[in-house]
Ligand SMILES: CCCCCCCCCC/C=C\CCCCCCCC(=O)SCCNC(=O)CCNC(=O)[C@H](O)C(C)(C)COP(=O)(O)OP(=O)(O)OC[C@H]1O[C@@H](n2cnc3c(N)ncnc32)[C@H](O)[C@@H]1OP(=O)(O)O
């Protein structure tokens with residue numbers, strides 16, 4: 142008798158859900174942060190999912206031009222809905238997230254507006270922000286150039302003050318000074334915040350931000366002296382190709398003096414350069430803001446991939462039956478669990494550390510308002526380091542989830558190839574991850590060097606103050622092992638650098654070790670923030686227990702993966718390392734019955750997941766089968782090109798075989 146496998150698969154997810162040992166609705170609240178956050182996200186996700194304009198299942202089949210036009214259409218429609226429904230800022234930003242298609246609006250809201258808010262004077266904000274808020278202008282963030290991205294101080298575009306006309310002359314002196322990469326620049330933006338070297342009275346004062354109009358507000362044509370366009374197709378079908386990353390050159394373009402962003406420094410009518418009494422690093426403030434939002438985004442991308450892989454692993458069966466009985470769900474294989482459950486735990490870990498980072502960012506911003514700059518370094522180290530560690534881990538994890546879904550994971554309809562292609566540039570944009578980790582390492586070295594002078598480290602570096610204890614102790618407690626590993630790696634680096642003929646040379650030689658020390662420090666922060674979370678009062682049957690399990694999985698998995706560091710620094714003994722691995726196996730067994738419910742708690746709609754493998758109803762096989770027929774290649778039974786290339790070939794072979 143034929144078995145209806147499709148119906149059986151659907152039942153499987155229902156059975157998984159019934160077996161969960163905790164209250165999923167309460168876990169949704171723990172994940173989202175509050176009942177309100179669950180409700181508003183749910184409402185916005187459903188609003189998007191039910192609107193045919195936001196359909197995205199055909200995206201990978203569109204040409205670049207059609208995809209870009211589709212992005213413009215979606216952005217305009219989203220804005221229409223935001224205005225019609227009078228959505229709040231929170232609702233509007235969630236709606237954009239669920240539209241889930243990179244486009245100019247991300248840079249307009251994510252970088253152009255924050256750059257003006259952070260670096261513009263009150264007067265400048267009054268003038269420009271209302272225009273941006275109503276989309277009367279569209280802005281982008283034009284910093285990176287063809288020749289320099291990481292080294293911001295190496296940018297070449299010039300902004301030379303002309304006291305005769307009270308204007309700045311923006312110019313691209315070389316090919317390598319062409320702006321290159323800014324999202325939204327290629328085709329959509331009318332304005333940009335352009336970063337350029339400020340030159341006045343014959344002196345170069347380094348990089349500053351300027352608001353520059355690029356295109357006519359009448360017909361969208363480039364203004365005189367402005368050359369611009371798209372930089373070309375990018376990795377993956379669909380994916381980030383919806384974004385018009387652009388190239389831009391200036392030929393002596395004049396802007397009024399008051400379009401220099403003047404909160405941090407000013408140029409007077411006479412051309413005098415005046416530095417405000419604020420640290421010049423605030424010029425990098427927009428990047429700090431975006432880096433913290435990228436950390437929050439890491440948990441979203443990772444949880445989507447994990448949701449797909451967990452649900453599909455509960456549906457997919459291979460082997461395990463000798464006599465025609467049911468095969469084993471691949472989720473039951475220990476190897477599948479040991480690859481997948483640490484990623485599930487990481488999604489939760491990144492979510493909570495992202496929340497904490499958002500709190501830190503808000504706190505630092507409030508302090509800056511009252512000219513307290515004491516936490517600026519902490520904000521830089523945490524945003525840079527967490528951005529680097531969470532994006533690298535997430536990109537690797539999405540690819541691992543693809544493999545965990547076997548062959549079907551490689552299909553566009555699984556959603557995973559596109560998710561990976563959209564996500565992977567996060568390891569590069571907003572600061573290459575290695576460059577950012579080296580920034581963290583510099584701060585660690587500075588902190589170590591200050592220990593001898595008795596200066597007590599603060600914030601996330603405070604543990605380094607326990608140097609006497611941590612350098613000697615045998616670590617029984619999990620966090621202490623993480624602290625000892627991070628501190629000992631940093632101290633080793635500092636000692637090795639100290640032996641070099643000069644500090645810079647020593648830093649350069651030891652940079653691979655410094656990277657690892659920075660990663661150890663950041664992993665300590667992630668573990669610590671997860672532990673702090675589970676120590677909070679978390680309501681809901683079984684929710685705290687599940688989070689405690691996941692926290693242990695994250696910590697022990699990280700420990701297992703980096704066991705070499707723990708052993709080399711003497712922070713753990715080999716026996717403790719082996720015990721940790723034993724414990725990990727037991728924890729996976731506890732996660733197993735809860736896995737499907739733990740991904741249900743992300744509360745993603747099928748539209749947002751965009752995956753036939755991750756469907757909530759588990760009806761994977763009919764959906765895969767149906768999806769295949771939608772491919773344009775299946776529009777005709779006999780393919781285009783048959784008469785030109787296949788038929789002559791086949792006929793020729795037929796003739797030859799008759800000879
Ligand atoms: C846009 C919306 C975001 C939403 C994210 C979610 C994603 C959604 C899905 C995706 C869909 C679409 C969105 C796409 C978004 C893409 C956006 C990408 C945009 C960009 O990439 S913009 C360009 C970013 N560029 C960079 O990040 C460049 C990196 N380089 C630097 O930051 C710097 O050059 C440097 C590496 C830090 C070095 O700078 P510099 O040479 O000046 O300085 P030193 O190393 O000598 O340091 C001097 C001193 O300053 C301190 N410091 C450095 N940086 C900072 C900082 N940011 N804040 C505070 N302090 C800083 C440093 O510690 C030194 O201190 P000391 O003197 O030692 O005390």
Ligand SMILES: Cc1cc2nc3c(=O)[nH]c(=O)nc-3n(C[C@H](O)[C@H](O)[C@H](O)COP(=O)(O)OP(=O)(O)OC[C@H]3O[C@@H](n4cnc5c(N)ncnc54)[C@H](O)[C@@H]3O)c2cc1C
Nearest residue numbers: 282283284285289290291322323324566569570571572575
């Ligand atoms: C999808 C996407 C969107 C982007 N959007 C924008 C945007 O909107 N606006 C904008 O201004 N820019 C944007 N960028 C540019 C982005 O910010 C830069 O690409 C990024 O900062 C990295 O700089 P780079 O390209 O110069 O890399 P490079 O610095 O050239 O990196 C090349 C290699 O050199 C290594 N390296 C560099 N410096 C060091 C060092 N000191 N020590 C050790 N190794 C080093 C790196 O690790 C890397 O392996 C975007 C980029 C991408 C990919």
